[in-house]
Amino acid sequence: MAQKPSIPKGTRDFGPSEMSRRNYIFDTIRSVYALYGFRQIETPAMENLSTLMGKYGEEGDKLLFKILNSGDFLKGVEFHDTLDGGSPKLAAQLCEKGLRYDLTVPFARYVVQHREELTLPFRRFQIQPVWRADRPQKGRYREFYQCDADVVGSDSLLNEVELMQIVDEVFRRFGIRVCIKINNRKILTGIAEMIGQADKIVDITVAIDKLDKIGLDNVNAELAAAGIPDDAIEKLQPIIQLSGSNEEKIATMRKVLYESEIGLKGCDEVEFVLSQLSTLNSQLEFDLTLARGLNYYTGCIFEVKALDVEIGSITGGGRYDNLTGIFGLPGLSGVGISFGADRIYDVLNQLNLYPKEVSTTTQLLFVNFGEAEAAYALPAVAACRQAGIRTEIYPDAAKMKKQMQYANAREIPFVALAGETEMTEGKFTLKNMTTGEQKTVTVTELIEALQQEL
Amino acid sequence: MAQKPSIPKGTRDFGPSEMSRRNYIFDTIRSVYALYGFRQIETPAMENLSTLMGKYGEEGDKLLFKILNSGDFLKGVEFHDTLDGGSPKLAAQLCEKGLRYDLTVPFARYVVQHREELTLPFRRFQIQPVWRADRPQKGRYREFYQCDADVVGSDSLLNEVELMQIVDEVFRRFGIRVCIKINNRKILTGIAEMIGQADKIVDITVAIDKLDKIGLDNVNAELAAAGIPDDAIEKLQPIIQLSGSNEEKIATMRKVLYESEIGLKGCDEVEFVLSQLSTLNSQLEFDLTLARGLNYYTGCIFEVKALDVEIGSITGGGRYDNLTGIFGLPGLSGVGISFGADRIYDVLNQLNLYPKEVSTTTQLLFVNFGEAEAAYALPAVAACRQAGIRTEIYPDAAKMKKQMQYANAREIPFVALAGETEMTEGKFTLKNMTTGEQKTVTVTELIEALQQEL
Numbered sequence: 001m002a003q004k005p006s007i008p009k010g011t012r013d014f015g016p017s018e019m020s021r022r023n024y025i026f027d028t029i030r031s032v033y034a035l036y037g038f039r040q041i042e043t044p045a046m047e048n049l050s051t052l053m054g055k056y057g058e059e060g061d062k063l064l065f066k067i068l069n070s071g072d073f074l075k076g077v078e079f080h081d082t083l084d085g086g087s088p089k090l091a092a093q094l095c096e097k098g099l100r101y102d103l104t105v106p107f108a109r110y111v112v113q114h115r116e117e118l119t120l121p122f123r124r125f126q127i128q129p130v131w132r133a134d135r136p137q138k139g140r141y142r143e144f145y146q147c148d149a150d151v152v153g154s155d156s157l158l159n160e161v162e163l164m165q166i167v168d169e170v171f172r173r174f175g176i177r178v179c180i181k182i183n184n185r186k187i188l189t190g191i192a193e194m195i196g197q198a199d200k201i202v203d204i205t206v207a208i209d210k211l212d213k214i215g216l217d218n219v220n221a222e223l224a225a226a227g228i229p230d231d232a233i234e235k236l237q238p239i240i241q242l243s244g245s246n247e248e249k250i251a252t253m254r255k256v257l258y259e260s261e262i263g264l265k266g267c268d269e270v271e272f273v274l275s276q277l278s279t280l281n282s283q284l285e286f287d288l289t290l291a292r293g294l295n296y297y298t299g300c301i302f303e304v305k306a307l308d309v310e311i312g313s314i315t316g317g318g319r320y321d322n323l324t325g326i327f328g329l330p331g332l333s334g335v336g337i338s339f340g341a342d343r344i345y346d347v348l349n350q351l352n353l354y355p356k357e358v359s360t361t362t363q364l365l366f367v368n369f370g371e372a373e374a375a376y377a378l379p380a381v382a383a384c385r386q387a388g389i390r391t392e393i394y395p396d397a398a399k400m401k402k403q404m405q406y407a408n409a410r411e412i413p414f415v416a417l418a419g420e421t422e423m424t425e426g427k428f429t430l431k432n433m434t435t436g437e438q439k440t441v442t443v444t445e446l447i448e449a450l451q452q453e454l
Numbered sequence: 455m456a457q458k459p460s461i462p463k464g465t466r467d468f469g470p471s472e473m474s475r476r477n478y479i480f481d482t483i484r485s486v487y488a489l490y491g492f493r494q495i496e497t498p499a500m501e502n503l504s505t506l507m508g509k510y511g512e513e514g515d516k517l518l519f520k521i522l523n524s525g526d527f528l529k530g531v532e533f534h535d536t537l538d539g540g541s542p543k544l545a546a547q548l549c550e551k552g553l554r555y556d557l558t559v560p561f562a563r564y565v566v567q568h569r570e571e572l573t574l575p576f577r578r579f580q581i582q583p584v585w586r587a588d589r590p591q592k593g594r595y596r597e598f599y600q601c602d603a604d605v606v607g608s609d610s611l612l613n614e615v616e617l618m619q620i621v622d623e624v625f626r627r628f629g630i631r632v633c634i635k636i637n638n639r640k641i642l643t644g645i646a647e648m649i650g651q652a653d654k655i656v657d658i659t660v661a662i663d664k665l666d667k668i669g670l671d672n673v674n675a676e677l678a679a680a681g682i683p684d685d686a687i688e689k690l691q692p693i694i695q696l697s698g699s700n701e702e703k704i705a706t707m708r709k710v711l712y713e714s715e716i717g718l719k720g721c722d723e724v725e726f727v728l729s730q731l732s733t734l735n736s737q738l739e740f741d742l743t744l745a746r747g748l749n750y751y752t753g754c755i756f757e758v759k760a761l762d763v764e765i766g767s768i769t770g771g772g773r774y775d776n777l778t779g780i781f782g783l784p785g786l787s788g789v790g791i792s793f794g795a796d797r798i799y800d801v802l803n804q805l806n807l808y809p810k811e812v813s814t815t816t817q818l819l820f821v822n823f824g825e826a827e828a829a830y831a832l833p834a835v836a837a838c839r840q841a842g843i844r845t846e847i848y849p850d851a852a853k854m855k856k857q858m859q860y861a862n863a864r865e866i867p868f869v870a871l872a873g874e875t876e877m878t879e880g881k882f883t884l885k886n887m888t889t890g891e892q893k894t895v896t897v898t899e900l901i902e903a904l905q906q907e908l
Contacts, residue, residue, distance in 0.1 A: 035842070036846070068545060151849070378730065
C-alpha cells in the first residue's frame with residue numbers, strides 16, 4: 001500500500017466530534033455577538049501582499065504565507081535576484097498575494113474599501129481562519145480560527161462596556177469562570193511621562209508583574225538593571241505595590257498621576273467602564289501590569305484569564321484610535337475583542353463542560369434487515385425526519401451485530417427495529433441504547449417517545 | 455489620500471446583508487444534512503501538493519494555488535531551473551503546499567489518513583471554501599464555497615435515494631422548484647459497448663442533447679461527423695429519440711441494451727432509485743444525456759436544474775467506486791452530492807425567495823439622548839437581551855435624526871426612546887419603524903410587545 005497521506009505540519013483535520021464541539025463554541029460566540037447587534041462579514045483568504053506587508057512588523061512579514069503567482073511566475077523577475085537565496089525582494093516578485101494573518105488588517109482594509117456603503121458606527125463580527133508560518137508547537141498552529149468583534153466609528157466608552165458584557169455572557173454560557181483584566185494605555189503613557197522613561201514602559205510592567213513571585217526588592221533591582229534611574233524607581237513604588245479593590249487602586253493611581261493629563265484621562269475611562277459593569281458574572285480586575293500590544297492600542301485594553309485552568313489569555317482586545325489610517329482613512333476610532341477559540345476548546349475539554357447534546361448527532365437509527373424490511377421502514381424514517389428527529393437507516397442489510405456496533409460507535413441514543421412480527425403488527429421495536437429498555441410502538445408513538453426523551 | 459485598497463481579482467468580500475443570505479443557505483443545507491445523519495468535518499485550507507497534484511488533470515494542476523515555501527525558498531533549487539520561465543518543475547521546488555481545489559480529494563485523503571478512527575459507512579458533510587486560479591468572469595470566482603455530502607463504505611442504493619431526498623428537501627425549504635436529472639454511468643458504458651465506440655460516449659451524449667434544438671437529421675449528421683459509423687448511428691436511433699415517462703424510457707433502454715450486462719445493471723439501479731422516490735416535491739427525470747464527470751463516476755449520476763431561472767446546474771453528484779484508491783486504500787465505494795452555493799444564491803436573489811427574517815439582524819435600537827438617559831436605558835437594554843431580543847443602544851449621544859437614520863439604514867424594525875417624561879414615569883416610548891406607530895410602555899410590556907411582533 002502507498003504511504004499514508006498526511007497534511008502540512010501545523011495544520012489539523014477536524015473530525016465529527018471535534019466539529020460538534022467547535023461548532024458549539026462558534027455558535028455560542030456568534031449568537032451573543034448577534035444579540036448585541038454585531039453583524040457578520042467575511043473577507044477572502046487571500047489578500048494582496050501590499051495590504052498585509054508592513055502591518056505586523058518585520059517578524060510578521062516573514063510569517064506571512066505567500067502565494068506563487070499563476071502562469072509564468074518568473075516573468076519580469078530580475079535575474080540577479082534569483083541568485084539571492086530566498087530574499088524577501090524575490091518573494092515579492094514571485095508572489096502578489098498572501099494568506100490573511102489576522103482578521104484586523106483585512107477588516108481595516110474592508111472598512112476603507114467599502115466606506116461609502118457602511119453606516120457608522122459599524123459593529124461587525126468575523127469568524128474565519130488565519131494562517132501564520134510560525135514554528136508549530138503544542139497549542140500553536142499554522143491555521144487557526146479567530147472570532148473577532150469590533151465597533152468602528154464611535155468614541156463612546158459604552159462600546160467598551162458592551163464588549164465586556166459580551167465576554168461575560170459568552171463565558172457564562174460556556175460555564176467557564178473567568179477574570180476579566182482591564183487596563184488603559186493612557187495610564188501607562190501617564191506613568192512613562194511621570195518618570196520620563198517612555199521607552200521603558202514594557203520593562204516596568206514586566207517587572208511589576210513579578211512582584212508576587214520575587215518580592216519587592218528583586219523587582220526594584222530588575223528596574224535598576226533595566227536602566228531606570230533611582231528617583232524614577234522611587235516614584236514607581238506606589239505603583240509597584242498597588243493593591244486593594246479596583247476603586248482603591250484607581251484612587252492611588254489618580255494621586256500618583258496627578259500631574260499627567262493623559263494618565264488621569266485613562267483613570268477616568270477605566271473608572272467609567274468598571275462603574276457600568278457592576279452586575280457581571282465574571283471577576284473584574286483593574287490590572288496595571290496588563291500591557292498587551294502597546295504600539296497598537298490607545299485606550300482601554302483587556303484580557304481574560306480562566307480561573308480553573310492554567311492557560312494563557314483566552315480572550316483579549318482594546319481600543320485603537322487609528323486602525324484605518326494605514327489605508328488612507330484617518331480619524332476613525334475602533335475597539336474590539338477576539339476570542340481564542342483553540343484555547344477555549346482546551347479549557348472546555350479540561351473542565352468537561354460541553355453540554356450532552358453537543359456529542360449527539362444522529363438521534364435514531366433504523367436497523368436494516370433486508371430489502372422488504374427496509375421498504376417497510378423507509379416511510380417511518382421519513383416521518384421521523386419530518387418531525388425533526390435526526391434519523392438514519394443503516395444502508396446495507398449487514399449483520400445485526402455490525403449495525404448495533406455502528407450505533408454504539410456513533411453514540412446514537414435510540415435504535416428502531418422491525419422484523420416479521422413488528423411488520424405484521426404495523427409497529428417497531430424501539431430500543432433505548434443507554435438503558436437497554438425496549439418497547440413495541442407505532443410510528444406515532446415512536447416519534448412522541450423520542451420527542452420527549454431528546 | 456492613499457489609493458483605495460482592493461482585494462485580489464476573483465475574490466469577494468461578503469458584507470452583513472450578503473452574509474445573512476449566505477448563512478441562510480449554509481444553515482439550511484447544514485440542518486438537512488444533519489437530519490439525515492451526516493456529520494461535519496473540516497480539513498485544512500492547505501494540503502501538501504503531493505496530495506493535490508495529478509488529481510484534477512493537467513489543466514487542474516495549473517489551476518492550483520501554490521504556497522511559496524517559508525524561509526529560504528531557493529534552498530536546494532537547482533540553478534538551471536531558475537532560467538526556465540515559471541516551469542511546473544520549478545514551482546514544485548519552490549512550493550510544497552497548495553490551497554485545496556475541491557472538497558473531494560481532501561475528503562479521500564482524510565478517509566485514508568483516519569481510516570482506523572472511522573466507523574463505516576461514514577456519512578460526512580463539509581462546507582468550506584476552495585480556490586482555483588481560473589480566469590475570473592461573471593459567476594466564476596477564484597474563491598468559492600462548496601457544500602458536499604458523501605457516504606463512503608456502502609454500496610447500497612439507499613444512499614443514492616437519501617441523497618436525492620436531501621436535494622428535494624433542501625430545495626423545498628428554499629422554495630426553489632427544481633428538476634432532478636438522473637442517469638447512470640453503467641448505462642452509458644452499455645451504450646458504448648453496444649456500438650463498439652467506447653471513446654465516443656461524450657460526442658454521443660452531446661449530440662443527443664441537441665435533438666430539441668436542431669432536429670433528428672442534424673443530430674445524426676453530427677454523430678457521423680464525429681466519426682461514428684452508420685450502423686452504430688442506426689443502433690442509436692431508439693436512444694436519440696428516447697421519450698415518454700421515466701418508466702417508458704427505462705423499458706426502451708432495457709430493450710436496446712439487452713446484450714449488455716453492465717447496461718442492464720445501470721437500468722436496474724436507476725429503476726430502483728426512481729421507485730423509492732415517488733413522493734418527492736421535485737420533478738425527477740431519467741435523462742440519458744446527463745454525462746457529468748465521466749472518468750470519475752461509476753454508477754448513478756445526478757444534476758439539479760432550477761425550473762424558474764436560466765442558470766446551469768445548481769447541484770450535482772454521483773457514485774464513484776474508487777475514491778480512496780489514489781491514496782492507497784482501494785475497494786471503498788462512495789456516493790456524494792455538492793450544492794453550488796453561489797448559484798443557489800443567485801437563484802434565491804432572482805426569485806426573491808429569502809424569508810423576511812433573513813435581513814433582520816438587530817431587532818431593537820435604544821436611542822441615546824445623553825449620559826443620564828443612557829444610564830436609564832442600560833438596564834432595559836440588558837433585560838431585552840436576556841429575553842433573547844437582538845438589541846443595540848446607540849453608543850454616542852448623537853443628534854436624534856442621525857440615530858433614526860442609523861435605524862433605517864440598518865433596517866432595525868423597532869426603536870425605544872426615553873426622555874425626561876418617560877424617565878419620570880419609568881417607561882419607554884416604543885416606535886414601530888415600519889408602521890410609524892408609537893406607544894408608551896414599561897420594560898416588561900416592551901419585551902412582550904417585541905416577542906409578539908418578531
